[in-house]
Amino acid sequence: MKKVNVAIVGTFGAVGHEMLFLLEKRKFPVGELRPFGSSRTAGKEFLFNGQKYKNIELKCQPGEFKGIDIVLSSPGASVSKQFVPHAIKDGALVIDNTSAFRMNPDVPLVVPEINAEDIFKHKGIVANPNCSAIIMLMAVAPLHRRNRVRRILCATYQAVSGAGMTGIEELERQTREIAGGLTPTKSTFPHQIAFNVFSHNAAIEDNGYNGEENKMIQESRKILHDDSIKIAVTCMRVPVIRAHTEVLYLEFEKPMKPEEAREILSRAPGVDLQDDPKGNHFPMPIEASNRENVLVGRIRKDLSSENGLALMVAGDQLWKGAALNAVQIAEEWLKKA
C-alpha cells in the first residue's frame, strides 16, 4: 500500500495527541511523520508506532512541509493562517481543525459521512468543522436526507476539552481545590467550571450569539449545502471532560415519526443509537468518550410542533468532534490518491 507522508501541527495539543493516537489505531499508512509544535514543545519526544520522534518548532516559513502529503493541523487559528499558505506551496494538502478557513468559499468543510465528495474540490485546504457542529450534524444529516430539516433549535452541554489541555487541567484542578475546601482558581475559563455551568466563553458577537454558536449555525448550513435552514443554538459549558452532549429540536418539511427517525439513525454510518426508555438509558458523555461513533437517542415527538422531533446526541469532542473527523478526511482522500 502507498505510504503517506504526514505532518502534525500541534503535536502536544489535546487534538494533536488524539490525531497521532488515531493514525496508529486506524493503521493509517504513515510514511514519514513530521511533528510540529510551538517553541514551548519543540524538542519534546514521543513514541509513534513504536518509534521515537522529536517535536519540531513550527516557524511558519516556506519549505517546512516539502515532501509532506498531508498536514493534520490543530494549532490556534492565527497560527494556521500563517503556515497554511506555505504548506500549500510546498505541495501538501492541509486538513485544518481551526476556524481560520472554514467559511472561505474555496475551502471544503467536510464531515465524511455527510459530504465526503466535497474533499475533492479542495485547493490545498480541507477544513475540519467546529466540534459541536459535527456532533449535531451526525444526527441531523441522515434525517435531513430523508425529509428536509427546516429548523434546528439546539442547547449544548460542552466538555472542557474544547478549550484544549488547559481546559481539562482547569476542571481537574478546581475540583481538587473545592474538595480540599479551597477557593477554586481560574486561568483558562472566565468562570468557575467545577460544579457549575455557564454560557460558552467564546466572545459575544454583534447578533447576540457567541462565536461558538455562530460557527455552529454558519458551518451547519455550509456542510448541508442548505442556506435556508433556520438555526438557533445556545452553547453552554458543563463540568465534563471530553464529550459534548446536545439537546435538539428539529422541524421537518413533512411529518417524521420517531420510529422512522430511529430506523434511519440505526443504519446511519458513524452513529450508535442509544435509545432505551425502559432502562432510562440515553446518550451520555461518559459513554460517548473514547468512542468513534456519536450516540443518538431520546427520539420523540416535539409536542409543540406538527412536524417536529426532539432528540439528543453525545459525541467525543476530541475524536469525532476533531481528530477522528480529520483522520477520516485523510482516509477519504487516500482512497482516491
Added chain:
Amino acid sequence: MKKVNVAIVGTFGAVGHEMLFLLEKRKFPVGELRPFGSSRTAGKEFLFNGQKYKNIELKCQPGEFKGIDIVLSSPGASVSKQFVPHAIKDGALVIDNTSAFRMNPDVPLVVPEINAEDIFKHKGIVANPNCSAIIMLMAVAPLHRRNRVRRILCATYQAVSGAGMTGIEELERQTREIAGGLTPTKSTFPHQIAFNVFSHNAAIEDNGYNGEENKMIQESRKILHDDSIKIAVTCMRVPVIRAHTEVLYLEFEKPMKPEEAREILSRAPGVDLQDDPKGNHFPMPIEASNRENVLVGRIRKDLSSENGLALMVAGDQLWKGAALNAVQIAEEWLKKA
C-alpha cells in the same frame, strides 16, 4: 402581630431544612412549631430561632395537626397523599411541595409572583409547583403578560439537590471516588453524575417524555391559566449542587425585541437580570445558589423565528424552586389571614 402555628413535614429533608432556615431568615411569625419526619429522623434535635426542637414521627393519623394553622410539607408524594386529608380535617392549610395534588383541579398551584390570587381558592391545600417549572415561569410569566407566549422550548441543566440530600451526597461521594482513582459508586441515580450529564432520571411516560418533563409542561399551563401554550422540554441532570439552569426559546404572539424583554424582566419581582454580553457574564448556578431571586439573561433574538426570543435562567432549586416559594405562599396567605 398574629402568630402562626406551623408544622413542617420532612424537617430533615433537603427542602424541609431550607423551609426552617427561610422561616427564620424572613422572620415569619411562627407561634408553635411542630416538626415531623419519618421514623428514621424521629427524635433528632435541631435549633430554630434559638430554641431546641425534637423531630416527631409522622404517623399519618387523625389529630396530628390539631391547632396548626399552616403545614409546610415536603416528604414523598405518597406520604403527602396519606397525611394531608387528616391535616385538612384538623383545620390546617397544607402548602405541599410534592406532586401529589398539583394537577387536582380543586387545588391551586401557585407561584406568588404569578398567580398569588389563586391561593384563596384553596380547599385546604395549596400545591407548590415543580422546581424547574417555577424557575422557568419566573422568566416567562412577566413576558407573557405583555405579549402572549405561544410556544416554549426548553432544555434544563438540573442540580442534584432535586433528588434531595442523597443526590447531593452522591455527587460529592462520586467526585471524591474519581479523584482518588476509584470507580464511582451509584445509589441515588441510575448513572454516574460526577463529570457526566444524563437525561433526567424520572421514568419515561407514554408520550416519550419523562415525569419531570411532563410536570413542567402540565404545571406551566395550569399556573399561567393557559392550556393553549405549546411546550416541549428536555430535562437533564448536570453535576451541579443546588441551582437549576434552563435554556429557553420562546415564541410570542407578536414580535418582542430583546430590549423590551430586558426592560420587562429588569422590573419583574423575584427576578435579577444578569445579562452582560461584554463581560460574558450570564446566569450561572453558582451565582443563583443561596439567592432568593432567579437570574435571567442571554436575552437575544431567536434567529430561527419571526417572533422568537432566546434566553436563559438560573434559580436555586431548594429556595425559589421549593422552600422559598412555599414560604412565600404562606406569607401571601398571612396577609389576608
